[in-house]
Amino acid sequence: MxxxxxxxxxxxxxxxxxxxxxxxxxxxxxxxxxxxxxxxxxxxxxxxxxxxxxxxxxxxxxxxxxxxxxxxxxxxxxxEVNEDINVSYINENLLAIHQNIVYYLQENSETRRYNYLRQVKNALRKIGVIAIRNVVDLKRNIDNTFKNEPNYKVKKAKLEHLDIKRNYISSLINLTDKLISGEEEQTFFKVATDEELQRIIHILKNQLNTCRHNLIDNQKQIIEYLNRLRAQNMMVEKIRQLKYLKDQFELRTKTNIEQVLRSENPLLFEPNPAYSLKLSLDQLQGDDNSLELIRKVHARQRSGKGIKQSVADTDLSEYMDSESEQVPQVNLEEVKNSFLAGSNNLFDFLQTYNFGMELSFEERLTVYCQLVSQYDAHFRLTDSYQVKQETEYLMIYPA
Missing domain, CATH: 1.10.10 (Arc Repressor Mutant, subunit A)
Structure with missing residues (x-):
């Protein structure tokens, strides 16, 4: 290799x-x-x-x-698309900080002491970024596991494993907070204090505080998902037991299903209602077509024969002879490129531009608005305005 x-x-x-x-x-x-x-x-x-x-x-x-x-x-x-949660990075950086603090306190050379201090700062920056990234990945993994894992046992095991990682992340965050608060390394933070280190510690404390709040939400989410899994599993087991009793023809004798069904009155058990259509009296009195329909229905009931449905006309030639309408289209990309190649303002440029067809002043004004709305990043918009044919427009030049 x-x-x-x-x-x-x-x-x-x-x-x-x-x-x-x-x-x-x-x-x-x-x-x-x-x-x-x-x-x-x-x-x-x-x-x-x-x-x-x-x-x-x-x-x-x-x-x-x-x-x-x-x-x-x-x-x-x-x-930032990594789905694996690797908390060992935080622990490695904590160990590196402790080691470099020891080296810093034992070193006499100012140059080498500065190098150890710089490594401590770099490790502190990494811890904040890694902690936030792990919390985000943890949230994503929790949601993906609950929504996409089809196997119940695997889903439950994954959620429990993610909860263990959440506890580990929380413990490392507490260790980091204890370290930067000066409880363990009081001498170092008193001797090596400078403006940049204080700024890094301040940012890191805010990042750790944000991680704590998100970890609390993650814990609630895991508990909720585990409770849902437990409830779903209990429901599935109960349905399996009912199915077994039904197959053994013991459902009525070994359960109180009849009593439960009598006490329940869900809308699902109700028959579909049928509503009779009541015609308006005013319409029946003044509409000859309604009278003719009533006579047909009455005749069908007397004869017992169904009414022959009328068939639509099969001659569709008049619908096939439809006239086509041509709608002119303007290639905005081509117009934009031509405008950028020149130096004239956009409004005057469009008034003289050859579109290959006749366009009125209003249609050219529409093209002006379309170009500004779609390609404003390629144009230089000024603060001056002019008026033409009672239309005020902005002076726009190529960028």
């Missing part, structure tokens, strides 16, 4: 193959990205794929490719 000799070489390879790396990262959960698909994205140049594999950017498993763990973890952390 080769290693990168410089950051320039690393960034150059990632930039050159960014299309392939982006697609594999987007499909990282499918675990089935084929080698042939990757070869197509690099224009069938196998040397490019071989370089990515040799430098451990990609890993090959038979005819499939996947991102190496260190690059995958790096991209997920930077883009």
């Amino acid at each position: 080769k290693t990168f000799s410089s950051i320039k070489q690393l960034l150059g390879m990632l930039s050159r193959e960014q299309k392939l790396i982006s697609e594999i990262f987007e499909k990282r959960k499918q675990l089935s990205y084929k080698y042939d698909h990757a070869l197509e994205l690099v224009e069938y140049n196998e040397d490019k794929l071989s370089s990515l594999i040799e430098f451990a950017v990609l890993r090959q498993n038979g005819r499939f490719l996947e991102l190496d763990d260190q690059f995958l973890q790096f991209f997920e952390q930077i883009l």
Whole structure:
């Protein structure tokens, strides 16, 4: 396996193959990205794929490719899409802070003492960011587990495991708060106090306080989801017992289902109501069509035969001969590009622009408004106005 000799070489390879790396990262959960698909994205140049594999950017498993763990973890952390909760980072940074504090207090050189102080500051910054990211990931995992996990036992076990991680995160936050409050390292925070360190501690305290409140909400959410699972499981078990008794023809003898059904009066058990249609007397007295319908119904009841339904006319030729209407369309993108290539203001530019068809002043004014609403970021809007044909317009130039 080769290693990168410089950051320039690393960034150059990632930039050159960014299309392939982006697609594999987007499909990282499918675990089935084929080698042939990757070869197509690099224009069938196998040397490019071989370089990515040799430098451990990609890993090959038979005819499939996947991102190496260190690059995958790096991209997920930077883009904040990591779903794994790793609380060990907080613990590692706490240990690093304790070690660098010891080194700082034992060091006599001001230069090396400053380096230890700088490492303490960096670790404090990391703890705040990692704590917030873990709390967000915890919330996302709780919701995804309850809503998407189909297996009841697995769902319950995952929620309980997430609750354990929540407790661990809470404990590490308390340890961090105890550390920066000066209860353990009073000498260091008195000797090494500077403006930047105080600012970092202040920001970290606010971040830890936000994490505490969110962890309380996460705990409530886990308890609620576990209670729902317990209630759903009890309901399922009861339905299974009823189904078993029904199959054994013992439902009436071994349960009080008849008594329960008598005491219940849900709308589901009610028959569908049928409402008779009462015609208006005024309509019956003054409408000849209503009288004719009544006679047909009366004749059907006397003869016992159904009324023959009238058939619609099958000649649809008049509907097929529909006239088409042509609606003129303006290519706003093309008009915008032409305007940006010149230096005239937008309103006067549109008055002389050749659209390939005749447009009235009102229609050109409509195009003016459409261009401003869609492409205002490409224009330079001034504070001056002018009036033409009783229309006040803003002076707009290419950006």
